[in-house]
Amino acid sequence: MSEQPDPIDPEVIELAGRVFDLARAGATEELSAYLDAGVPANLTNDKGDTLLILAAYRGHPDTVAVLLEHGADHGRINDRGQTPLAAAVFKQSAETVRHLLAAGADPDAGQPSARATAAFFELPEMTALLDLPPS
DSSP states (O other): OOOOOOOOOHHHHHHHHHHHHHHHHTOHHHHHHHHHTTOOTTOBOTTSOBHHHHHHHTTOHHHHHHHHHTTOOTTOOOTTSOOHHHHHHHTTOHHHHHHHHHTTOOTTOBTTBHHHHHHHTTOHHHHHHHHSOOO
């Protein structure tokens, strides 16, 4: 007979939901305080979305920068094959794209990749950013 894992404390689930909402909202200072208190920078929801993917998708460059400073993995791909960089490109958030590229994000990772996203949606400004040499 296999053992069932212990149920997750409802307060932990509530806290995780609050932290994901902070990333979506770009509440950088409050999110940073949670990260400083020990919330993992690579916290992932049931769809494989990390805090970084959510902040990038919403176009919050300051939040993205804080997550990267706290060790968030810029290469982490969600369950749909998306990367934080592709999300930022889709939202046309140039500053967010710059933060992710400076951290080493790969424009060709994921499905579709950031580069493919820029091409598909005909985003020449994003393509130009992705084509810049690494700094």
